[in-house]
Structures are given as structure tokens and as C-alpha cells.
Amino acid sequence: MKITDVKSFPVWGGNRNFFFIKVETDAGIYGIGEGGITWRELATAACVDHLKPLLIGEDPNRIEHLWQLMFRGGFFPAGRIACSAISAIDIALWDIRGKALGVPVYDLLGGLVRNKVVCYPHISGGTAEQLADNAIKTADQGWRFVRWGTPTEGDILEPSKAARQTLKQCEAVRTAVGDDVEILIDVHTRLDPQHAIPLCRSLEQFHPYFIEDPLRSENVTTYHQMARHVSVPLAVGEQFATKWEFRELIEEELMQYARIDVCIVGGLTEARKVANWCETHYIDIAPHNPLGPVSTAACLHLDLATSNFGVQELPRQPGTILPEVFPVQVSFEDGHLLPPTSPGLGIDFNEEAALAYYYQEGNSPRISRPDGSFTNW
Ligand SMILES: [Mg+2]
Known part of the structure; x- marks a missing residue:
């Protein structure tokens, strides 16, 4: 089995955005993943694009190997945005592995x-x-x-x-x-x-x-x-x-x-x-x-x-x-x-629906105290 495509889906969920990916294989099996850096969905999507050439043609069963390749393959260790992209891909690979073997991920x-x-x-x-x-x-x-x-x-x-x-x-x-x-x-x-x-x-x-x-x-x-x-x-x-x-x-x-x-x-x-x-x-x-x-x-x-x-x-x-x-x-x-x-993973994904709810510009927190100084959300 070989990876044939990695597709990004920044999705508007009604009051915030989410980031999903779909990893496709030549066996017709696909896996679904999600990245987790809120308000950085498009940056995560761009990072998936950087990682994609490392994955095309690779065996999706080699999850640990591909993790090392993605994390260390760019020489600079992956930071949080890159790890959000790696997370999405890794979860999709576990989904593929489970589907290929006919067992739940647990x-x-x-x-x-x-x-x-x-x-x-x-x-x-x-x-x-x-x-x-x-x-x-x-x-x-x-x-x-x-x-x-x-x-x-x-x-x-x-x-x-x-x-x-x-x-x-x-x-x-x-x-x-x-x-x-x-x-x-x-x-x-x-x-x-x-x-x-x-x-x-x-x-x-x-x-x-x-x-x-x-x-x-x-x-x-x-x-x-x-x-x-x-x-x-x-x-x-x-x-x-x-x-x-x-x-x-x-x-x-x-x-x-x-x-x-x-x-x-x-x-x-x-x-x-x-x-x-x-x-x-x-x-x-x-x-x-x-x-x-x-x-x-x-x-x-x-x-x-x-x-x-x-x-x-x-x-x-x-x-x-x-x-x-x-x-x-x-x-x-x-x-x-x-x-x-x-x-x-035990879930299913509708690609057309994901495209229909495409990413919308959201408001990341900009909160100031009464004196004008920035404060955490
Ligand atoms: Mg908390």
C-alpha cells in the first residue's frame, strides 16, 4: 500500500474554524486526521503542503518511521505548527492502519x-x-x-x-x-x-x-x-x-x-x-x-x-x-x-460537505486591560 495524496480541509464550524486532513492510498483506503492549533489553521495547512512530498509513495503502515521523517526531515526540529500538521497526518495513518487490518485503533x-x-x-x-x-x-x-x-x-x-x-x-x-x-x-x-x-x-x-x-x-x-x-x-x-x-x-x-x-x-x-x-x-x-x-x-x-x-x-x-x-x-x-x-477511528468523513463549509476569517483574541495592555484570552 502506498500514500497517493494528502488533502487539507480548513472547515468553518459555525463559530470557529477546524482543520482536517484526508490521507489517500492506492488501496482505496483513506485515513482522517485533525490538527489542533486554533487560529493557525491556514498555517497548519501550509505545513501539510511542505510535508506532503515526504509522504507521497510511502507505505502508510510505517507510522513511526514517517513520524521521524516528518519531525526530523527538515533538519530544523518541528515546532508547534509543524507538530499540529504531523499530528493530523499521524492520526490519519493510524486510521488507515486500523482499516487495513480490520480492527479499531485501540x-x-x-x-x-x-x-x-x-x-x-x-x-x-x-x-x-x-x-x-x-x-x-x-x-x-x-x-x-x-x-x-x-x-x-x-x-x-x-x-x-x-x-x-x-x-x-x-x-x-x-x-x-x-x-x-x-x-x-x-x-x-x-x-x-x-x-x-x-x-x-x-x-x-x-x-x-x-x-x-x-x-x-x-x-x-x-x-x-x-x-x-x-x-x-x-x-x-x-x-x-x-x-x-x-x-x-x-x-x-x-x-x-x-x-x-x-x-x-x-x-x-x-x-x-x-x-x-x-x-x-x-x-x-x-x-x-x-x-x-x-x-x-x-x-x-x-x-x-x-x-x-x-x-x-x-x-x-x-x-x-x-x-x-x-x-x-x-x-x-x-x-x-x-x-x-x-x-x-470509527468515524466517516464527507469531503464535499467539508469543502462546502470552507474556512472563514475568524477573530483571534485581542484583549486589553483598561490601561490598554495586552492580556491573555
Ligand atoms: Mg484548558
């Missing part, structure tokens, strides 16, 4: 270690009381986890005020849902240690399952400060490409949950390596998944075959996003994703 990763995958949705609420009401409604639908972001005013997060409001939210939600629902707080890389440390310490009394990305991610050595002062579990890594960006956090045991993004880290090939490295330090994975149906399917297969797994992010239930582009998506029931039984 069978290629070692087989099922669990029967279903527990997930968490995103919830919100204008006040702490509204948030608590939404948490109860979410739990009544079968979810065992709730996640929300630290509160903002408009799009601006004011650190001290947000910390006080998050404390009130946590108290209201814990009181509402009791001990049966786990709480996740996402800071979205918006704080510095002087604000993140008191926030995390104040929330410890409510026993959150984890606090996500309390710090900006450029300098992970700063997590040593967190480790010295904070005992609440931390989840980190959704922006990281490759095992090397995770290295310090794993080896120095600075996080308890790895937020691997299979569409950025380097696909299922690299996600598996990061997950296995985490296992040696008793770190669980909690894969990042703000993306489309391919990302959800790829996460599902990884989670089904990985013993050190905590919880899966699932803000959009299968079937509710791009149903025409992906007429077959994975199954969901009572807060859990279920193992697909069809070969490969």
Missing part, C-alpha cells in the same frame, strides 16, 4: 483497558448560584465531572477579583452537588504565580479533582513555585508539542494530570509515548479536546488503551458538531464515550 494500541471513557463537559453561569444550578442539571444528565473557567469581566480576567469569585463558585457548586461530582477549574494559562498560588491554596478545602493551567506555559520551570506552595492536583500541557515539551513537568513531578492534545503533541504516536512516560511517575492523562470529531475519536482510542487515565474533556457531544462533514461519529451515553467497533 486494538493497535494494546487493546481495551476499560469499557467506556468518563468525560467532562464545560458548564457556565453568570452567578455562583446559576453555576451551581447548572452543575446539578449536568449531574442529573449522568456526568460525573463539571468544569468551568475562572470568571472574567467581558473577556478580561482580573486576578484578585477572579480568585475571590472562584472561591464563591467552588463553595456553591460543592454544596450543590455534594461528593458525587468532581470539580475541575480551568485558569486557561492566565495567571502568574503571585495570583495562582493563593487561588489554588484557597480552593484546596473544596477538593477539586484538578486545577488546570494555573500559569502561563512558556516557562514550565515556574511550576516549581507551585509545587512548593500548593497541594491541589494540577493539570498542565494542552499547548505542548512533543514529549520534550512535557519532559520537565513529568520528570520533576510538577503536575498530576497531563493535558495531552493528540492534535498538537504529534498525534497518537507521540501521545502514547507521553502517556507511557507519565505512567512511570504515576501521572494520569486528561486529554485536551476543544476540537472536532476526529480529535474526540483519537482521544477516545488513546483513553481506552491507556491505564493511567483520569478523565476526558468533551465540550461538544458527538453528533452535535459538523454532522454533515462527519456523518458517522463515535458514540456517547450518560457522560461516557463508548468504544467504537468499526475498523480504524
